[in-house]
Amino acid sequence: MSTLVGKVALVTGGSRGIGADIARHLARDGAEVIITFAHDTQAADKVLADIHQYGRRGEAIQADIADASTIAPVIERVIKRYGGLDILVNNAGYMDISGTPLQDIPLETVNQTIMVNIRGAFLFAQHASTHLREGGRIINIGSCVGRHVPGSGLTLYAMSKSAIIGLTKGLARDLGSKGITVNQISPGPINTDMNPVNGPNAEFWCNLTSLGRYGTTNEIAAVASFLASSDAAFITGAEIAVDGGTNS
Known part of the structure; x- marks a missing residue:
């Protein structure tokens, strides 16, 4: 496939899980792909090697999304080195998996969740919006719990992901006149390190789905590649559930 040849894509949180497979799919489909990562240099290098195996340019930029001052320099670096930007995938996210009861969640955890999941996505979109070329794409990765919370212990994460719905719809209105589309993918239970298919x-989660199974990162990435393509040019402001029927 070569539907994205000549396009430049930036995937935040692209060193593992859903972000890593989105980066690979975009490269497979022809895009030059830049990823950001927080800590795991080895994992980022592996994704970068896969991008290069498709014959695409790309690089891995270490950035702490919780630090607002790191975001604009990432966009500026991409523009300077690649001459422009066509696709932004806001994938980087944070979820507290400590199981701390609601009443005991520390302010530090609240701030980290908001800064990465909400503020980070907003700022990346804000800074990218002035550089995205005609026909540009913003793809936000939300969650099925942004619409429906199936149990306790998810309040903070659900709050942050429900905000992405508003972000997506607002950006679609703000950027539509520039020919830029903005859409959201809301995954259900996906087999990742954070929520493995053999986890406790x-x-x-399987019982919540209609299909009785976890999804794969590949199934999310395939939808992202479609939304990044010209075939999706008339889709904007949409929230696409890839959740095996979790919220059906």
Whole structure:
């Protein structure tokens, strides 16, 4: 496939899980792909090697999304080195998996969740919006719990992901006149390090789906590649559930 040849894509949180497979798919489809990562240099290098195997240019930029001052320099570096930007995938996210009761969640955890999941996505979109070329794409990765919270212990994460719905719809209106589309993918239970298919909560999540199974990162990435393509040019402001029927 070569539907994205000549396009430049930036995937935040692209060193593992959903972000890593989105980066690979975009490269497979022809895009030059830049990823950001927080800590794991080895994982980022592996994704970068896969991008290069497709014959595409790309690089991995270490950035702490919780630090607002790091975001504009990432966009500026991409523009300077690649001459422009066509696709932004806001994938970087944070979820507290400590199981701390609601009443005991520390302010530090609240701030980290908001700064990465909400503020980070907003700022990346804000800074990218002045550089995205005609026909540009912003793809936000939300969550099925942004619409429906199936159990306790998810309040903070659900709050942050429900905000992405408003971000997506607002950006679609603000950027539509420039020919830029903005859409959201809301995954259900996906087999990742954070929520593995053999983890302690697997049975709970599988039972929530209509299909009785976890999804794969590849299934999310395939939808992202479609939204990045010209075939999706008339889709904007949409929230696409890739959740196996979790919220059906």
